[in-house]
Amino acid sequence: MMRYGTTRITGHAERALPGGKAHGKDGREHGFHEAAYIGDIFSSIARHRRLFFTILLGFIALVTVATLIVPKTYTATTRLFVGGNSGSNTGNNQENGTMLPILNALAIATSAQSTETYAALLQQEGVAARVSGDLGLNVAPGALLGHIHVKPIVNTSILELSAGWRRRDTAAQIANDFATVFVERQREFVRSQATTAIDFLKAEMPAAERRKTDTATALAKYQSKHAILDINAQTQSVLARKADIDTKTDAVKLDQREARALLASVQGQLATLPATVDNNRTAQVNPALTQLRSELADVDVQLAAARKRYTEKHPAVIALAEQRQALNRQIAALPASVESGVTVAPNPIVQALQGQAAGYQARIAGDEAQLRELGQQKAAYAPIIASIPAQTNAIASLQQQAKLASDVYAALQQKYNDALVAQTTAVSNVTVVQPASAEAASVSPNLLVNLAVAVVLGLVLATTLIVLVEAFERRLRDEGDIERILGLSVISQVPELEHHRQRELPWIRSMTLEALLHLCTALHLGSEDGIRTLAITSPSKGDGKSTIAFHLASVLSGVQPKVLLIDADMRRPTLHQRIGESNEIGLGDVLRGTHTLVDSVHHVSSGLDALTSGSLSETPFSLLQSSRFDELLITARHTYNTVIVDCTVLVPITDALIVSTKVDATALVISANGTDERAARYAVERMDALGIRNVVGVVLNRTQTHWSDYSDYFTPPVAGALPEGHV
DSSP states (O other), rough: OOOOOOOOOSSSSSOOOGOOOOSOOOOOHHHHHHHHHHHHHHHHHHHHHHHHHHHHHOOOHHHHHHHHSOOEEEEEEEEEEEESSSSHHHHHHHTTTTOOOOHHHHHEEEEEEEEHHHHHHHHHHHHHHHHHHHTTTOOHHHHHHTTEEEEOTTTTTTEEEEEEEHHHHHHHHHHHHHEEEHHHHHHHHHHHHHHHHHHHHHHHHHHHHHHHHHHHHHHHHHHHHHTOOOOHHHHHHHHHHHHHHHHHHHHHHHHHHHHHHHHHHHHHHHHOOSSEEEEEEEEEEEEHHHHHHHHHHHHHEEEEEEESSSSSSSSSHHHHHHHHHHHHHHHHHHHHHEEESSEEOOOHHHHHHHHHHHHHHHHHHHHHHHHHHHHHHHHHHHHHTTOOHHHHHHHHHHHHHHHHHHHHHHHHHHHHHHHHHHHHOOOOOOEEEEOOSSSEEEESSOOOHHHHHHHHHHHHHHHHHHHHHHHHHHOOSHHHIIIIIOOOEEEEEEOOOSSSSGGGGGHHHHHHHHHHHHHHHHHHHHHSSSSSSSEEEEESTTOOOOHHHHHHHHHHHHHOOOOEEEOOSSOOOOOOHHHHHSSSSSSSHHHHHHSSSSHHOOOOSSSEOOOOEOOSSSHHHHHHHHHHHHHHHHHHHHHHHHHEEEEEOOSSSHHHHHHHHHHHHEEEEETTSBBBHHHHHHHHHHHHHTTOOOEEEEEEEEEEEOHHHHTTTTTOOOSSOOOOOOO
16 A cells, blocks of 8 residues: 655654663563563553453452351361370380280370371261260251361371351360360270279189188198208209299180180270271371281290290290281281271271280180190100109199299289279370360451452452453554554554543643644645645544544644634534534535535634534435535635545445545544454555555554653643643
């Protein structure tokens, strides 16, 4: 497309980079692009500020209403320390052969991962049922558990138990009672195990005491009767070996009876405990497996010590080897870890008890093997003992029986004392370290917190939507877009008046006047003979073409008087409103021949006349295409120095195309950040298709301008130099 030679007026001077280079270093260039991108975002928000604040305030209002509508929930938290007290209470029992299985199981469970197990045990329906009954809550245990949240604190043995409720004090009571009930349940486990051991020992101790008394009396009578003070060393050695066999035999029998009693106790407890517990935590080492491995380690140590003292055929070695094999079979049968990520996990206490039951069975089987071996050894010593004098044999037998009875009674007495202490104290390895307080209960939803979050999310949401709107709108923003997309030069940039009051600011009026003077200069230099008739149009409505035409005519009349402004937009006329005149007679009447040009014009100022659109009875297209419009332009050229025609928009009206073919030049008005790229491109393509070659350039309207950029150049304009109006 052929263009008139014009001067390009830009809003900013081009700046050269330091050193004459086209680009700076990568870091500075990257920072520049980031700053430009952020600046574009703020510019987009400024252009769509109404939408931005509507989204932001609407989102904040929605969150506020939702926060006020949703019922408040108060959450009280108590802290429990787990695993801290078991060690001191169970040390003697472990040394004496795992007397209390529950205590030992709890002691083994106090590891780095035991808090997850306790968290699962805390959330059992049995605990919830007792809490509901204690507080008189009309809530099912399962529903009450929905208000409870248990969280292990990482790298500690502390559990946080939180209870949420509609009342602050009730939430604190629920949290504290859950902790109290759970501590009491753990204490009941310890007490029940100790009670079982005490019952067994009470039944065994009277018989052991009578045996001790009887054997001591028999020895004293025999010694008094036979006046025996000492025995032969050889006889003593043989009898000592035989006594050792008998001692081991009795000890094995006692151990077998004890193991059977404890096995019955463990089986009774297994019948009362649930097989599984709720567990929603991460995987942890199987506590039963840990206990069995601990027992296996103890057996390995005892077996190694026995092999140093005895041969492989010794009863103690055989019994320990069989016990070790039994423990290995149990370990192989158990899973290595307990999945806490599933809804249901095996009860670690049940597994521990099952492991202990298997251990007791292994002990019973080992005792049976030891008894057989000891019987064989005892039978082997029978001939030797028969050869010992009867008195020596008798007194040695009586001494051995007395010592055996005394040792058995002392062992039973020690175990009874340990069990009595465990039953009396019943120390739980779960301790409440911080009870819940109603005053410290948190409330949700929190209005202030939600408002703060709503502001942040609202800003992000509003900014994102503005960026999306900008991406889909495809607006022409600046001179670069116009040159790249439309291939047209920008002959002037008219600043945007963002607010009604800004139109009264002296520097804004000065800059607007300067931009229009640039436009006048560009039009004057646009051709060798100058431009006498000029059509002003735009791609779409709302671009400000009528305002530009009116102000251009006003400024041009002050520079070069005798200017005629014609309102050729007979579909949406506005000129008569701007000059405050009637629109009964105008362009349409002149083109129909009912009035002359001289009779129809209005005198706006000393150098400016205006011809309004007039009455409309025919289609504007036929009137503008007629020869009378050509004659009107010829007459106006002889009467006026410059004729400016305010045309219709190019899309979708064709009136402006007709006017553009009849005038010297055409100026295209485009609104910065307002004109759609597709509409502008379509308008230019239509002009090219019709062979319109007189487009002088683009007037970029409503550009962003800041006073700080030009404060040294502009002073308040002369009053009346720029007519009132909205650009």
